[in-house]
Amino acid sequence: MASMADAVPGGLGDFLRSRRERLSPEAVGLASGGRRRTPGLRREEVAELADIGVDWYVRLEQGRAVSPSAATVDSLARALRLGPAEHAHLRTLAGQSGRRGFARETVPDAIRRLVAGLGQPAYVTGRRWDVLAWNAAAADTFTDFARLADPDRNVLVYLLTDPDARRLFGPAWPDEARRVVGQFRAAHDVWAGDPAFLGLAERLRRGSAEFAAWWEEHDIRTGGEAGQKVLHHPRRGLLRFEYATFQANDDPALRLTVCTPVDGPAATPE
Structure with a gap:
């Protein structure tokens, strides 16, 4: 099993993958196409629903492209049928940059x-x-x-x-x-x-x-x-x-x- 460190740097990619795997083809109006080797939608199906390139979506899931536009994020949220809280979370993940290391807070x-x-x-x-x-x-x-x-x-x-x-x-x-x-x-x-x-x-x-x-x-x-x-x-x-x-x-x-x-x-x- 992969360690937590191996699973990260892509909070964005992991989140996209988890939501893709939860969504059935029937839920988005697609034919199941018979037996599937993996759960949920295929990457190319998400890319088509979001009207973005398959290679670009693959790069997002793999953590190789971490700066999608706001329009792309919104398209992915619609394609993956995200609720308001999940949509907001996706926006946050897509926009993270240059954050300082965590320091334990001090209570006044x-x-x-x-x-x-x-x-x-x-x-x-x-x-x-x-x-x-x-x-x-x-x-x-x-x-x-x-x-x-x-x-x-x-x-x-x-x-x-x-x-x-x-x-x-x-x-x-x-x-x-x-x-x-x-x-x-x-x-x-x-x-x-x-x-x-x-x-x-x-x-x-x-x-x-x-x-x-x-x-x-x-x-x-x-x-x-x-x-x-x-x-x-x-x-x-x-x-x-x-x-x-x-x-x-x-x-x-x-x-x-x-x-x-x-x-x-x-x-x-x-």
């Missing part, structure tokens, strides 16, 4: 004080879903992040590799984990080739069979800034929360998530 002291002063669970994450700040209620509800090594203070690492997280989320764990993986995939593709993102994805792939399978599907998720969580806490029983996520004005990469208890026990530490 004012935000740290705000989080610490909240009575309900609250925490701050960055672009890789690193947990950068949290309060006592979050530590009591989820896990004591202070006891974790710095590389382990990450929502994805906790959710996908910690057995306690599976027990905490109970039957909702697959949906919650898959949602976060889809959001991470969208961010990862923007930072395609960056060692910080590659390393995290590689670690998750080794540590979680579910992640490895979901990663190959190349699902992307947007939104998820608000919703509900039902947790099965080992000491406090069933906990219900509404959560909302906010971006910091000074650094939009920072996301503050606040969980408010709903029809259940108080969310403050005992």
Whole structure:
């Protein structure tokens, strides 16, 4: 099996290929043409539907041409029947250039004080879903992040590799984990080739069979800034929360998530 590093530099090519392989000929009005050796559409069929040259499309999938025009991107989105979120993601992948290497974000002291002063669970994450700040209620509800090594203070690492997280989320764990993986995939593709993102994805792939399978599907998720969580806490029983996520004005990469208890026990530490 190819390593994660082998699969990258082309977030764009990988995304195009995954969407092509998902689309049946019948879905776009083409005859299946009998038995096919590979799933989905052929490259030449996508090129024809998008009204671009076959060689140009092949180069895009192989990562040998990384600067398609906006018109080409829109044509490919129509040909591949992409939804709005996928279309926007394709535009982002097609336009990436000259990005600096990833650096872990810094949480301003004012935000740290705000989080610490909240009575309900609250925490701050960055672009890789690193947990950068949290309060006592979050530590009591989820896990004591202070006891974790710095590389382990990450929502994805906790959710996908910690057995306690599976027990905490109970039957909702697959949906919650898959949602976060889809959001991470969208961010990862923007930072395609960056060692910080590659390393995290590689670690998750080794540590979680579910992640490895979901990663190959190349699902992307947007939104998820608000919703509900039902947790099965080992000491406090069933906990219900509404959560909302906010971006910091000074650094939009920072996301503050606040969980408010709903029809259940108080969310403050005992």
